[in-house]
Amino acid sequence: MTEPAVASSDASNLAMTAERDGDSWILDGRKWYVSGVLHPRCRYMMTVAHTDPDGPRHGRHTQFIVPVDTPGVTVVRNLPKFGYFDADGHVELAFDQVRLGDDAVLGRVGGGFAIGQARLGPARVQHCMRLIGMAEQALRLMCERSQSRETFGAPVSTRANVMDWIAEARIDIDAARLTVLRTAWLMDRQGDKASAPEMSKIKVQILRTATTVLDRAIQVFGAAGVSDDTPLARWYATVRSLRIADGPDEVHLMAIARRELRRHEVSS
Amino acid sequence: MTEPAVASSDASNLAMTAERDGDSWILDGRKWYVSGVLHPRCRYMMTVAHTDPDGPRHGRHTQFIVPVDTPGVTVVRNLPKFGYFDADGHVELAFDQVRLGDDAVLGRVGGGFAIGQARLGPARVQHCMRLIGMAEQALRLMCERSQSRETFGAPVSTRANVMDWIAEARIDIDAARLTVLRTAWLMDRQGDKASAPEMSKIKVQILRTATTVLDRAIQVFGAAGVSDDTPLARWYATVRSLRIADGPDEVHLMAIARRELRRHEVSS
């Protein structure tokens, strides 16, 4: 979305292996929801593969830079989120005996996990910032529409349930913004790695906030809300998908809980 | 969806007027989310228009049967629900000086509201039955997927939060089914009109249940849940849209509350 010239795969749940063959690496496997591959200017893809599946937990992966026209690389299909297809693609890719040289290795062999972590942190914060903007726009649209739309002789904005939605949106968005700002400040002061737990927290908090605000904005708009006459339905599809991508809510919640439980450990 | 040969417009929030001109009626206005018009066998549309805008509240509307190729009728566009377009269409229609004879009137002039009510009740119950089936299928998919998908070395189905989702789905679907069965039984015994308040209740109850079950099934599936590899995302779009169509939740809740408040009226 922001840098289409290099496609990336955040959802590496389909296996990809890279095996040594003489001076080359042979990559085999599948990826899906790889972003940006269909952008007309996309020339290279970044992908992670298992180079040492039985090695130490954080040393099994290596990152590769792969030219899109490398023989053996196939775009299987473009994948939708709800009914929306991204023009730049969230594609399923097949790697069939893809041969790469050592110059394709990004960083060092076995350093793929570290690179992924280094990229994910700042990317997550950037996502969260964008989501706050999205939620703010949805709140603005909800306010405008509820004032201009009348039902039973009064603007929708005078109904106490709609007012509750608007107020709760204001409270939750402001709280989410403060949490993101604090996380960004922590990253500047103590580095990305030490700030990782905060990133889990903002991801859950902001996506939940944005999902609820968008859902209620859609309800205020009525049929227009699920159509493409407003950006709300498309945003909803994006936000709902992000609660799965890059670690589903449940994985982040588990990580947060484990850390909290350690803080209050009960000696046996 | 079930009877595409006659298209119908449930969302009459865009104005349509029918004015008398000699022996004819002249219809002008717009409709949207009209279902079935694009079905290859669709020949007639049913539409409601204001024939007496200042008349008594329930005598202002008349229903018309309109051949789809009547001059002045234009399909403006097909409208999506969360990115999904229905092959049979949920279209926006423009009526521009559409001339119809008296034989186009369905029932009697001024009787449009009564016809609408008569059609809506049974249709609503049928929708609810279908939604229960949809929720059951989503629950089945969630159960199967949670047993076959492993994360961190154990099937997702062993996690207590996912088990809570499954149990809550079972409880809510069963409760919704009983409510629908009771409503259908009431309709058989006391007629559609007397059963109208029950229909408001089942619409809200079942749509909320189905929305939650689908959302959680999507979460259990991960990225596959928002793709088209399962029916879940498309079903979600349908269900979410139905919380707006045919009277949004808020209108039904208001009607239910008014009736309840009257039962416990406080004499002043």
Next chain:
Amino acid sequence: MTEPAVASSDASNLAMTAERDGDSWILDGRKWYVSGVLHPRCRYMMTVAHTDPDGPRHGRHTQFIVPVDTPGVTVVRNLPKFGYFDADGHVELAFDQVRLGDDAVLGRVGGGFAIGQARLGPARVQHCMRLIGMAEQALRLMCERSQSRETFGAPVSTRANVMDWIAEARIDIDAARLTVLRTAWLMDRQGDKASAPEMSKIKVQILRTATTVLDRAIQVFGAAGVSDDTPLARWYATVRSLRIADGPDEVHLMAIARRELRRHEVSS
């Protein structure tokens, strides 16, 4: 509450053992939240004890009928629920070398689990019926109060958020009633044991419904709602406590989920 002449302990989470000593049983241990002991007419207590701790899972327990004035039985204290003490008592009991004869055994030795299960089912349904009545009364009070109480120049009952609460209460209470009726009907037809899974469902469904309805009724009443000028706060304490007593929600949800997962088993 209904039969104070025999006190009973539903919360057997504190250990109680019964060991054979000649012709006698010696009971030792503690119980808490034992109901009815302080009723002036209470003469006997029913208690369950481990008679064969290492025996087969459902054969470890035996039920005993214990005269309240048996030497070694002490009422340690009356226990509150959210500050409320029941006049008949929810007490903590200590059994210190309490000697009983074989005539104190209810049913047969090792049959305590079966007796407990036989008692729990019907008792649970009866609880649920009472909770529905409680929720109905809370809804009635909420309707009356919201009509008589004015804020900012209009009755609270005209506010859309309060109307939503009233309508949701009506929907949920009616759904809960149907579920209870169906369960009672099943018990009559197929017996208590086969109906056990249904009992888990109604317990969770009705307690959640009643908790929400009471909480919202309290909010409509304002300060009077948390005082003793209405029965709402006391009812809330009862209902909230029942979400823990007799198997917390989470245990029932787990049982429901397991059964549902088995219905959709995935062969490996």
Next chain:
Amino acid sequence: MTEPAVASSDASNLAMTAERDGDSWILDGRKWYVSGVLHPRCRYMMTVAHTDPDGPRHGRHTQFIVPVDTPGVTVVRNLPKFGYFDADGHVELAFDQVRLGDDAVLGRVGGGFAIGQARLGPARVQHCMRLIGMAEQALRLMCERSQSRETFGAPVSTRANVMDWIAEARIDIDAARLTVLRTAWLMDRQGDKASAPEMSKIKVQILRTATTVLDRAIQVFGAAGVSDDTPLARWYATVRSLRIADGPDEVHLMAIARRELRRHEVSS
């Protein structure tokens, strides 16, 4: 609670009038949930009364300092919150022809509203800080108990639903703390009055957070959670009551929504 030597009435929904009689004021009316009156060192009460009921909206009230032993002042009863009575009292007071001199007026006649607002702001922030501490303690207790309590052979802390509760508590408490800190910073920079909208927000946000955290901590504790063996049930009663005292949630949400709607006004 913090300064029992002067009792105060926050819930002035029962009418109190002060009429001029020669050089004196005659106070008549009732107050309830007046805090601190029963403290052994309480000597004075602060109360607000209507001195100009038909005057300009913010000039109708006057604050008075009333010695507790003034003739005509009666403590009617101590009022509970759920089943809890505060030793220092939340009492109902009757004022029957209570005669006071001009020296009893706090500030100036007609300035009562302004004094109330000036006091409420900082008090609200202080309440919120205390509530955050309470929620933190509840989270700590929940972590400790869930690690030491085993069900079905594993600590409760290993169950994913309980882990979700713990993680959500961490997220919500941290977000609430940031919001309070920001509000306190705004009060220091721009004064209490300009910060009033922020105070509405923190009141709603923190009370909802604390209510949920306490409710879940109670569930983790089981029967001990509703007893007085932990502080949780008493804290719950306090927190739930605060969602009513000092402006119920709904009033604050309405104020927040109105302000937000004005930001996005639609010119007609």
